[in-house]
Amino acid sequence: MNPYLIRLAQISQQPSRRIIGLMSGTSLDGLDVALCRVQGHGPGTQLELEQFTTVPYSNEVRERIREVFAREQVSLEHLTLLHPWLGRLHAHLVLECLREWHVPASEVDLIASHGQTIYHAPQHQHQRPDFPLNATLQLGDGDHVAVLTGIITLSDFRQKHIAGGGEGAPLAAYGDYLLLSSATEERLLLNLGGIANFTYLPRTGQDASTAFSTDTGPGNTLLDATVRAHRPALAYDEDGRLAAAGHVHLGLLAALLEHPFFSAPVPKTTGPELFSPAYLYRAQQLTATTALGLEDTLATLTECSALGVARAVTQAFGDRPELAVYMSGGGAHNPTLRAALQRHLPGCSLATTQALGMLPDAKEAILFAVLANEAVAGQPVSLGAGRQRVPAVSMGKISLPG
Numbered sequence: 001m002n003p004y005l006i007r008l009a010q011i012s013q014q015p016s017r018r019i020i021g022l023m024s025g026t027s028l029d030g031l032d033v034a035l036c037r038v039q040g041h042g043p044g045t046q047l048e049l050e051q052f053t054t055v056p057y058s059n060e061v062r063e064r065i066r067e068v069f070a071r072e073q074v075s076l077e078h079l080t081l082l083h084p085w086l087g088r089l090h091a092h093l094v095l096e097c098l099r100e101w102h103v104p105a106s107e108v109d110l111i112a113s114h115g116q117t118i119y120h121a122p123q124h125q126h127q128r129p130d131f132p133l134n135a136t137l138q139l140g141d142g143d144h145v146a147v148l149t150g151i152i153t154l155s156d157f158r159q160k161h162i163a164g165g166g167e168g169a170p171l172a173a174y175g176d177y178l179l180l181s182s183a184t185e186e187r188l189l190l191n192l193g194g195i196a197n198f199t200y201l202p203r204t205g206q207d208a209s210t211a212f213s214t215d216t217g218p219g220n221t222l223l224d225a226t227v228r229a230h231r232p233a234l235a236y237d238e239d240g241r242l243a244a245a246g247h248v249h250l251g252l253l254a255a256l257l258e259h260p261f262f263s264a265p266v267p268k269t270t271g272p273e274l275f276s277p278a279y280l281y282r283a284q285q286l287t288a289t290t291a292l293g294l295e296d297t298l299a300t301l302t303e304c305s306a307l308g309v310a311r312a313v314t315q316a317f318g319d320r321p322e323l324a325v326y327m328s329g330g331g332a333h334n335p336t337l338r339a340a341l342q343r344h345l346p347g348c349s350l351a352t353t354q355a356l357g358m359l360p361d362a363k364e365a366i367l368f369a370v371l372a373n374e375a376v377a378g379q380p381v382s383l384g385a386g387r388q389r390v391p392a393v394s395m396g397k398i399s400l401p402g
C-alpha cells in the first residue's frame with residue numbers, strides 16, 4: 001500500500017490537523033497563506049489561525065497570469081505552461097513561509113490549495129446552447145505542490161461543487177456555516193474581494209438549508225483596473241481616497257446597473273469575465289462619460305459595488321433588512337466603500353469579521369483549510385436539503401507527494 005495513503009488515514013483519525021490554506025484571488029495581489037490548527041470536523045470544528053501572510057506577487061507573476069486571466073482567447077501553450085509553473089511557485093512560497101515561521105514541513109498535515117481562477121463560466125454568463133453546463137478553471141496543479149513540499153495536498157475544490165449541481169462558487173457558505181454561525185444572531189458574511197460575495201447564516205438551530213452564499217457583482221476589480229489605467233504606478237485606491245474626492249455620475253451608475261446580472265435572483269456567481277474594463281467602457285460610451293475624471297469614475301464604481309451588494313441583500317431579505325454584517329477581503333479596508341454600504345443598508349450593523357475573532361484578510365484561505373479538513377476527516381458538508389447550489393459534497397482532489 002502507498003505509505004501516503006496510510007498517512008492520510010492516520011491524519012483523518014487525529015483529533016486535530018495542521019492545515020495550510022492557500023488562496024490566490026481575482027485581484028492578483030498575491031498568495032494568501034494561512035497556517036491553521038483545525039480541531040474536529042463538521043459542526044464541532046474549531047480553528048486556530050497560527051500564522052497568516054499574503055506573499056505579494058511580483059509583476060512578472062501578475063503579467064504571466066494576466067496573459068490568460070478572464071480572456072476568451074489565449075495561447076494554449078502559455079496556459080499549459082502556467083498550470084505546473086503556478087503549482088511550483090505556490091509550493092516554493094509555502095516552503096519560504098514555513099522557513100520564516102520555523103515550522104518544519106513534516107509538522108504540517110495537509111495543504112489546501114485553491115489555485116488561481118483564470119476563467120469562470122457559469123451557464124447564465126456563457127449562454128452557449130452547445131455546452132449546457134456550469135464551468136470554472138483553476139490553475140496551479142496540486143501534484144507539483146505535493147511533490148515539492150512533501151505535504152499531502154488537496155486542490156481543485158470547485159469541480160465537485162459543479163458536479164453536485166452548483167456553479168463552482170461561492171464555496172464560502174460551507175466554511176462560514178461551520179465556523180461563524182451564531183445561536184443569537186442572523187449573520188451576513190460579506191467578502192469584498194475583486195468580486196463581492198456574501199453568505200447568509202440563519203441562527204444555529206434554525207433551518208440550515210436557508211444558508212447560502214452568492215456573488216453580488218464587482219467588489220474591487222473595476223476600481224483596481226481603473227486606477228491602474230490612469231495611474232500605472234498604483235495598485236489600488238488606498239483607503240478609497242481618490243473615490244472620496246469624486247462625485248457619483250448618476251447616468252453612468254444607471255448604465256452600469258442596467259446589466260441583467262444585478263436583477264437575476266440569488267444565489268448567482270460571476271467574475272472579471274463579465275465585470276471587465278470592456279463592461280465599464282460600454283457603459284461610458286452609452287452615457288458619453290469616457291472622459292470622466294479618475295475620481296468621479298472611482299466614486300461611481302464604488303457606488304456600483306455597494307449597490308450590487310444592497311440589491312442582492314434586498315432581493316433575498318426584503319426592503320429594509322436588519323442583519324449583522326461582518327466584512328472581510330481587501331475592500332473591508334476601504335472607508336469610502338464601507339460608507340456607501342452603510343448608506344445603502346441603513347438597517348444593518350457593519351463590522352469586520354475581526355469582531356468574530358477571524359482575521360478578515362485570512363478568511364478565504366481559511367475556508368480552503370476547512371474544506372480540506374472536511375474532505376479528509378468529515379462527511380460531505382450538508383446545509384440540508386432545499387437550497388439548490390449548496391450541494392452536500394466533499395471537495396478537493398488529493399495529491400500524494402510520492
Ligand SMILES: Nc1ncnc2c1ncn2[C@@H]1O[C@H](COP(=O)(O)OP(=O)(O)OP(=O)(O)O)[C@@H](O)[C@H]1O
Nearest residue numbers: 025026027193194195220236239329330331333334
Ligand atoms: N487600504 C485599502 N484601501 C482600499 N482598498 C484596499 C485596501 N486594501 C486592500 N484593498 C483592495 O482589496 C484588494 C485585494 O482584495 P482581496 O485580497 O480580498 O482580493 P481577492 O482575494 O484577490 O479577491 P476575490 O475574493 O474576488 O478572489 C486590492 O486590490 C484593493 O482593491
Ligand SMILES: CC(=O)N[C@H]1[C@@H]2OC[C@@H](O2)[C@@H](O)[C@@H]1O[C@H](C)C(=O)O
Nearest residue numbers: 117120169170171172193195197364
Ligand atoms: C470562481 C472563483 O474563483 N470565484 C471566487 C471569486 O472571488 C470572490 C468570488 O468570486 C467568489 O465567488 C469566489 O471565491 C470565494 C473564495 C468562494 O468561493 O467563496
